[in-house]
Amino acid sequence: MSTATVQKRGIVERVSKSWLYIGLIGIGLVSFVRIITDTNDLTAAGTIRAAIIATCPILAAALGGLWAERAGVVNIGLEGQMILGTWGAAFFTYHYGPWVGILGAALLGLIGGLLHAIATISFGVDHIVSGVAINLIGAGVATYLAEAIFSDYEGGGPRQLNGLEAPAQITIPGVSDLAKDIADQHWFFVSDVAAFIQAMTTNISTLSLLIFALVVVSAVVLWRTSFGLRLRSCGENPQAAETLGVNVYRYKYIAVLISGALAGIGGGFLALVASSGFSTGQTGGRGYIGLAAMIFGNWRPGGLLAGALTFGYTDSLRLRDTQSVHSLLLVVAIGLLAFAAWRAYRRQVRGAVTVAVVGVAVMAWFLLTDAVPREFTVMTPYVTTLFVLALGAQRLRMPAADGAQYRRGSAG
Amino acid sequence: GGSDSEGGSGKDKKAASDDVCKTADGDGPKIGLAYDVGGRGDRSFNDSAYAGVEKAVADFDATCIEGEATDDEAESAREDRLRNMAENGATAIIGVGFAYSESVNAVAPDFPEVNFAVVDGFDPDDKANDNVAYLGFAEEQGSFLVGVAAATKSKSGTIGFVGGVNNDLIQKFEAGYTAGAKAAKPDIKVEVAYIQESDLSGFGDPAGGKAAATGEFDKGADVVYHAAGGSGSGVFDAAVEAGEGNWAIGVDSDQYLTATAAQKPFILTSMLKRVDTASYDFVKSVNDGKPLTSFQVYDLKADGVGYSTANPEIKDLQADIDGYKAKIVDGEIKDIPTKP
Amino acid sequence: MNRFNLRAVGLSLLAPAIAIVLSIIVTTLVIAAVGSSPGEFWSTMFEMPKPRLRVDILNQTVMIYIAAIAAAIGFRMGLFNIGLEGQYTLASFAAATFAGAAYLSGFANVAASVLVALVVGGAWAGIAGILRTTRGVSEVIATIMLNSIAITLVGYFLNNYGVKEGNSVHTKNLDPGSTVGGFSPFEDRDGEIWALGLIAVLVGVGFWVLLNKTRFGFDLRASGQSESAALASGINPKRMILISMVLSGAVAGLIWMPALFGGARNYGTSFQAGLGFLGIAVALLGRNRPLGMLFGALLFAFLSVKSNDLTFGTDVSPSIVQITQGVAVLAVVVTYEVVRRWRTRLEQRAVSRELAGPTEVTA
Amino acid sequence: MPSAVDAVQLRGIGKRFPGVIANHDVDLTIRAGTVHALIGENGAGKSTLMKILYGVQRPDEGTITIEGKEVVLKSPTEAIEAGVGMVFQHFMLADNLTVLENMVLGAEKLHGIGDGARAEIRRISDRFGFDLDPDVMVEKLGVAARQRLEIAKVLYRGARVIILDEPTAVLVPQEVDALFANLRELKDAGNSVLFISHKLDEVLDIADDITVMRRGTTVGTADPRTATKHELAELMVGSELPSPETGESTVTDVVELSLTDITLTDEFGRNLLTDVSLDIRRGEVLGIAGVEGNGQAELVETIMGMRIPTSGTIRLGDKDVTEWHTRKLREAGIGYIPEDRHRHGLLLDAPLWENRILGHQTRPPSVKRMWFNRKGTWFKRKNAREQTRPPRVGGMWINRKGARKDTERIVRDYDVRAPGIDTPARALSGGNQQKLIVGREMSGDPVLLIASHPTRGVDVGAQAAIWDHIKRARRKGLAVLLISADLDELIGLSDTIQVILRGRLVGTFDPSTVTPQDLGTAMTGGEAA
Ligand SMILES: Nc1ncnc2c1ncn2[C@@H]1O[C@H](COP(=O)(O)OP(=O)(O)OP(=O)(O)O)[C@@H](O)[C@H]1O
Ligand SMILES: Nc1ncnc2c1ncn2[C@@H]1O[C@H](COP(=O)(O)OP(=O)(O)OP(=O)(O)O)[C@@H](O)[C@H]1O
Ligand SMILES: [Mg+2]
Numbered sequence A: 001m002s003t004a005t006v007q008k009r010g011i012v013e014r015v016s017k018s019w020l021y022i023g024l025i026g027i028g029l030v031s032f033v034r035i036i037t038d039t040n041d042l043t044a045a046g047t048i049r050a051a052i053i054a055t056c057p058i059l060a061a062a063l064g065g066l067w068a069e070r071a072g073v074v075n076i077g078l079e080g081q082m083i084l085g086t087w088g089a090a091f092f093t094y095h096y097g098p099w100v101g102i103l104g105a106a107l108l109g110l111i112g113g114l115l116h117a118i119a120t121i122s123f124g125v126d127h128i129v130s131g132v133a134i135n136l137i138g139a140g141v142a143t144y145l146a147e148a149i150f151s152d153y154e155g156g157g158p159r160q161l162n163g164l165e166a167p168a169q170i171t172i173p174g175v176s177d178l179a180k181d182i183a184d185q186h187w188f189f190v191s192d193v194a195a196f197i198q199a200m201t202t203n204i205s206t207l208s209l210l211i212f213a214l215v216v217v218s219a220v221v222l223w224r225t226s227f228g229l230r231l232r233s234c235g236e237n238p239q240a241a242e243t244l245g246v247n248v249y250r251y252k253y254i255a256v257l258i259s260g261a262l263a264g265i266g267g268g269f270l271a272l273v274a275s276s277g278f279s280t281g282q283t284g285g286r287g288y289i290g291l292a293a294m295i296f297g298n299w300r301p302g303g304l305l306a307g308a309l310t311f312g313y314t315d316s317l318r319l320r321d322t323q324s325v326h327s328l329l330l331v332v333a334i335g336l337l338a339f340a341a342w343r344a345y346r347r348q349v350r351g352a353v354t355v356a357v358v359g360v361a362v363m364a365w366f367l368l369t370d371a372v373p374r375e376f377t378v379m380t381p382y383v384t385t386l387f388v389l390a391l392g393a394q395r396l397r398m399p400a401a402d403g404a405q406y407r408r409g410s411a412g
Numbered sequence B: 001g002g003s004d005s006e007g008g009s010g011k012d013k014k015a016a017s018d019d020v021c022k023t024a025d026g027d028g029p030k031i032g033l034a035y036d037v038g039g040r041g042d043r044s045f046n047d048s049a050y051a052g053v054e055k056a057v058a059d060f061d062a063t064c065i066e067g068e069a070t071d072d073e074a075e076s077a078r079e080d081r082l083r084n085m086a087e088n089g090a091t092a093i094i095g096v097g098f099a100y101s102e103s104v105n106a107v108a109p110d111f112p113e114v115n116f117a118v119v120d121g122f123d124p125d126d127k128a129n130d131n132v133a134y135l136g137f138a139e140e141q142g143s144f145l146v147g148v149a150a151a152t153k154s155k156s157g158t159i160g161f162v163g164g165v166n167n168d169l170i171q172k173f174e175a176g177y178t179a180g181a182k183a184a185k186p187d188i189k190v191e192v193a194y195i196q197e198s199d200l201s202g203f204g205d206p207a208g209g210k211a212a213a214t215g216e217f218d219k220g221a222d223v224v225y226h227a228a229g230g231s232g233s234g235v236f237d238a239a240v241e242a243g244e245g246n247w248a249i250g251v252d253s254d255q256y257l258t259a260t261a262a263q264k265p266f267i268l269t270s271m272l273k274r275v276d277t278a279s280y281d282f283v284k285s286v287n288d289g290k291p292l293t294s295f296q297v298y299d300l301k302a303d304g305v306g307y308s309t310a311n312p313e314i315k316d317l318q319a320d321i322d323g324y325k326a327k328i329v330d331g332e333i334k335d336i337p338t339k340p
Numbered sequence C: 001m002n003r004f005n006l007r008a009v010g011l012s013l014l015a016p017a018i019a020i021v022l023s024i025i026v027t028t029l030v031i032a033a034v035g036s037s038p039g040e041f042w043s044t045m046f047e048m049p050k051p052r053l054r055v056d057i058l059n060q061t062v063m064i065y066i067a068a069i070a071a072a073i074g075f076r077m078g079l080f081n082i083g084l085e086g087q088y089t090l091a092s093f094a095a096a097t098f099a100g101a102a103y104l105s106g107f108a109n110v111a112a113s114v115l116v117a118l119v120v121g122g123a124w125a126g127i128a129g130i131l132r133t134t135r136g137v138s139e140v141i142a143t144i145m146l147n148s149i150a151i152t153l154v155g156y157f158l159n160n161y162g163v164k165e166g167n168s169v170h171t172k173n174l175d176p177g178s179t180v181g182g183f184s185p186f187e188d189r190d191g192e193i194w195a196l197g198l199i200a201v202l203v204g205v206g207f208w209v210l211l212n213k214t215r216f217g218f219d220l221r222a223s224g225q226s227e228s229a230a231l232a233s234g235i236n237p238k239r240m241i242l243i244s245m246v247l248s249g250a251v252a253g254l255i256w257m258p259a260l261f262g263g264a265r266n267y268g269t270s271f272q273a274g275l276g277f278l279g280i281a282v283a284l285l286g287r288n289r290p291l292g293m294l295f296g297a298l299l300f301a302f303l304s305v306k307s308n309d310l311t312f313g314t315d316v317s318p319s320i321v322q323i324t325q326g327v328a329v330l331a332v333v334v335t336y337e338v339v340r341r342w343r344t345r346l347e348q349r350a351v352s353r354e355l356a357g358p359t360e361v362t363a
Numbered sequence D: 001m002p003s004a005v006d007a008v009q010l011r012g013i014g015k016r017f018p019g020v021i022a023n024h025d026v027d028l029t030i031r032a033g034t035v036h037a038l039i040g041e042n043g044a045g046k047s048t049l050m051k052i053l054y055g056v057q058r059p060d061e062g063t064i065t066i067e068g069k070e071v072v073l074k075s076p077t078e079a080i081e082a083g084v085g086m087v088f089q090h091f092m093l094a095d096n097l098t099v100l101e102n103m104v105l106g107a108e109k110l111h112g113i114g115d116g117a118r119a120e121i122r123r124i125s126d127r128f129g130f131d132l133d134p135d136v137m138v139e140k141l142g143v144a145a146r147q148r149l150e151i152a153k154v155l156y157r158g159a160r161v162i163i164l165d166e167p168t169a170v171l172v173p174q175e176v177d178a179l180f181a182n183l184r185e186l187k188d189a190g191n192s193v194l195f196i197s198h199k200l201d202e203v204l205d206i207a208d209d210i211t212v213m214r215r216g217t218t219v220g221t222a223d224p225r226t227a228t229k230h231e232l233a234e235l236m237v238g239s240e241l242p243s244p245e246t247g248e249s250t251v252t253d254v255v256e257l258s259l260t261d262i263t264l265t266d267e268f269g270r271n272l273l274t275d276v277s278l279d280i281r282r283g284e285v286l287g288i289a290g291v292e293g294n295g296q297a298e299l300v301e302t303i304m305g306m307r308i309p310t311s312g313t314i315r316l317g318d319k320d321v322t323e324w325h326t327r328k329l330r331e332a333g334i335g336y337i338p339e340d341r342h343r344h345g346l347l348l349d350a351p352l353w354e355n356r357i358l359g360h361q362t363r364p365p366s367v368k369r370m371w372f373n374r375k376g377t378w379f380k381r382k383n384a385r386e387q388t389r390p391p392r393v394g395g396m397w398i399n400r401k402g403a404r405k406d407t408e409r410i411v412r413d414y415d416v417r418a419p420g421i422d423t424p425a426r427a428l429s430g431g432n433q434q435k436l437i438v439g440r441e442m443s444g445d446p447v448l449l450i451a452s453h454p455t456r457g458v459d460v461g462a463q464a465a466i467w468d469h470i471k472r473a474r475r476k477g478l479a480v481l482l483i484s485a486d487l488d489e490l491i492g493l494s495d496t497i498q499v500i501l502r503g504r505l506v507g508t509f510d511p512s513t514v515t516p517q518d519l520g521t522a523m524t525g526g527e528a529a
């Protein structure tokens, strides 16, 4: 009995450990490239800070996707719910301050989620169809309401509302300074980690911390509580859950509402922290990217965190420093070659060769040029996603009943 | 909406629904104002055109009608907007934004007695229209001046530029700005970032503007100029976050006046692109019976571009800047580049 | 049997009717909620459009309809090609560039350029198809990514190789001999109905014939309904995925062709973005049926074109139309689902009657 | 104690679905501490009744009394609270969750979701010899282990009344024996068991009481000590029990299908099939016996061209068809009755006539040739009619009329009960769906039929009809590969039986001498006879 207990823990630990290892190797690789190409900007605290800000909305959307899909509902309406969130954040912050604003963002996102839930759960509409409609409606409602309401506000206009108060920022004095000192040494690895700590402890928005905390909360709730077990069972086999007394509709509803609220919070982050105002179209497809980050992360909290960070990092890096993107090529090339070697070691010859060819190509690109054309840097997040999915899609495992229709009384 | 909602009515900001086009009923010329996406209330371009028309309405006892572009609209929708105005009796029709160039070109021949103007526009074919004015601006000249301001104000020796979309128009701003900065301080370093390369969403992404500007402040810049439309608000936020001693420069209209209370002290100046002047001039010319046609360049000399002095912080630089301004107007400084 | 079918037809008309009523109600509520006048809105919207707007509506219908067919090809196969937007952007740019370069002249140039659009659109969609069939990457995510990449690519090419004029960039203008124009049902100034709008007719009829009359269409629908059953019946689902993805992208490539050769002359400010997403919505609205999509396209075109009148006549912002469109899509799928359930029940009742014999059945 | 009170009393239960009376006037009494068998043909209403007793569906009328207390069950939760547990006809397990997670789901309050639950699972597992490891993923479990897990789930919730809906359908005899041993233990522990099965031998073996249902109502009871299979069958369907017996052999010398050393490996390099060789002659039925998951599905898919073998050759008639894909094989005359009709056999939402086309898309009467045929010569209609077997034309146009007409023939000849050929396949009951598939696959005179569990879940009447069709075609020279979990069917129909175990053929048996027990032994890896 005890052996099995140990074994069980082992599985959980192995999973989280493998993410840890991948993370550590990733940092080591970037650190290595930073030193040999002498682009300290790659992991400067400012870069990481920007990356965190770029990550948060994507992360919130990805978490939203996770909740819905773990309960078996595909939520491609994240984008629309996020847009509703930006409007909600603006409206409620304007009247009641930032924290009510965040609640307002969550509320508006939740309303979008409710619409999706009614359509998909109660009426059994195809999940993607409903999501597309919600994206249309979300964008329309936000634009329309902004024009109708914000035009008369101070700092407002038909398409924007500026000067919103931001949620508080915090700095942890001792840690922040110490981390900065270490980061400034530009040591291998240590300084990179220190820069990360510095970014996380200096003038960081409480909303960022909240969103990162929500990753942990989601992981614990979904995987360590009976509520989470029931919710996940609805995504794996709702009929079975029903026969065991789980009210599948209720859990799916809860999950999709939470999903919408999280996407809404992501929108709120854009309006309150990433900038200080609402403007129409400011989500710019981040809801879709969040969905991609979740798939990238194999429907797991740790994975989607990694996915969101990858997007956030590449996107903010290209805005700050196009030169660093060139160094990033080296990171990619080394990473691919290492992956190819690992595959070869695992005797997956064909896969190894493909990856190696791509790796060599990227390496050649790095060596033969000294800048990435600006246009291409814009594509970085998208191309990265395609690459990662192409290399790893077969390992992905989505919840078994994800996207499937379910009706009560269909068990048996 | 038409509701006279009280929510947060500002002191200096007129509610957008106080609409001169709804209230005016004089018997002067009838003006048609076709906005670009964003419409009136965008605190930039469109508002500036409206300001010119508002003044014209007052001065010439004119009336006006408005129409506004929507996202992703068809070319025919723009044409229809212009035709509607012409059919409703407008005699001076202004298309705000170069996106109206094609549609004005198509509509103008059908209404020879109506005068058209396209802000930033161009004639897309080789047949000249004798009832269309193309109102162009020497953005590089205005940008040159704020470049001087930025370089003079900078203590760190590094300044920044954030463009919304990396196209020819915005590159003009960058080029003029850099030239002005180098003229004032030859060893100045200019950090340049564009939010998007071609996707027009770069003008509506404050988060991107803030990230780009923050990157420049992080690299030591202490003055950042933006030509990024709606994303500019993010640039101002970045300056606020960078703290005292750091500045942002606005664009198109005097953004010191429309910025939020927190941003205001950080907006050193703005490059003014006097769409209001141009619009007013155009209406005036129609009213005077000598309608402007063909290419009209609004440069420093014509007061079509300039810089704002609303922020007292600019006072001690004004002499310097005006010196350059004089040189440009005199032609002493010429060939300001329009390409970086 | 006959009665059964009549009822089925009645039921299938019921759903869109309910949906339209629903979206009218929601739109009215939204307008009223912010204090504007719904009456003004509806009277403006339902006013008979002016002649030139009728032409515009028809032209817009054509493009939206082609987009809807492109989406429907994917849907019928169980694929969600959300990448129409990127496919037709890239294809339109490529075709405009090719046409502008004038390697050929006159109608040959038009035909060749349309071919270029077909090939480029198909190829771009094919990338997603290949990723899906060889690597198992969801076509939804792949096409979303490809959309962004396509738009960036077009910007890159335009910025670096386009013709700069004033503040804008576009591809080389078409030779006047290579424009196709159209015919004007009203006065000249009211515009032309684009001749290449005929493409929509061809595509629509082709879609119907392909799907309902040919073996390939059967295979396509079978794969869409059940990949496993299709495999067991001898269909190669991977091949079908790839083909329908390419086909969908190729048709997407045609979306903007009528406009290009009907008067736009180049790819520049007059390029109309967003048709891909509209097409998806219309395909859903029209249930992927050729005729249904035609009505859907007409409705959407009508709403978009007429919404321009709102700024003159009312204080309702044209963006309300986007809400109406979204609600229409959602309402249609919901009511269809409700009606479908109802119909299944009717069918099952008929089956059980057959099975049980008269004595066993109570009403 | 319980002996005084009956465990369950159902009185006057009625349940109507739109237009169907699934149950009416059902009376059923389960004595405490007994195994009660419920039998009846397909669609008799057994499952519906059980779902009512388990709270999944609510009765329109009637009362439920559990251990002397009248109850109203609105959901499974309430049934569980009342002490009822149910194992469904189809597994109700989430593959991607562990045994523990499946077990505690919905009953987290009892022992938590951690070590407390783990301990309880081990206790139950040890007590009844279930051999369950709480931390294994369910996807790794075989069918028998899944069945035990389902029962354990019920016990975990402290059920005293245990409903088992066709639990033995997928088990081999040895596993059935083990299950029955478990049931007897449960009975001894004071639980009551309600047991549903179509296998009358099993019913007679385990039951203390038997209730028979027909057309939605209980039509009688039988005493297992005195009743015979034939009496039960007569009670159930009102007619004689059909037998799969085939009569004299029709095996010829012409080998129709020949597999030589077929090996199939998956992407990780594991062998799914190893050196499989077999021959089927015209007029021969070759039966394959095996516990589910031992490579039957892969074998079928390999022959059908849905998978290409890693090594070895397949010959059909005198052609090497190893690399052929499904369509070409079907055109060459292979008929296929798939194991899972919903997944592989039908387009559920398409009308019957379109389902007639499925798998026959390239042959008349499903398609017609217009304009040109493959060789580019002008098509002549006359030729097609002259040929006996439909020619493989590969025409590009669907022949709607032809397909509809032929569907009507199938519906008539195969007694498919449906209101019309425009009805979607989904609306048909399982048995009728199966008859449609058989009819379709028999059309076009196939030379080889691959029949995977052709009568699974089909009632005795339809079973007999399907057997008849197979027998008739065999007499005309059809070669048949038969895979079935029903050993009686296998023994009755086959001319030869091969046993498959872990992807290898491990023994050949003569159906005229072999017993189900012998087969069961071989199937589970015991010594071959
Ligand atoms: N959800 C439902 N909706 C409509 N009709 C139903 C439903 N469930 C069952 N039925 C009807 O009730 C009848 C009884 O079905 P039930 O599943 O109880 O049969 P069964 O005796 O369990 O058959 P089998 O032996 O095949 O399992 C069916 O023939 C069908 O007509
Ligand atoms: N959930 C359901 N909803 C509606 N109708 C149902 C449902 N389940 C079954 N039916 C109907 O009940 C009838 C018979 O169903 P059932 O599954 O009991 O048939 P069956 O002969 O027992 O098939 P099988 O052998 O596959 O279990 C069919 O007409 C079917 O459409
Ligand atoms: Mg059944």
Ligand SMILES: [Mg+2]
Binding pocket: D046, D047, D048, D089, D165
């Ligand atoms: Mg049953």
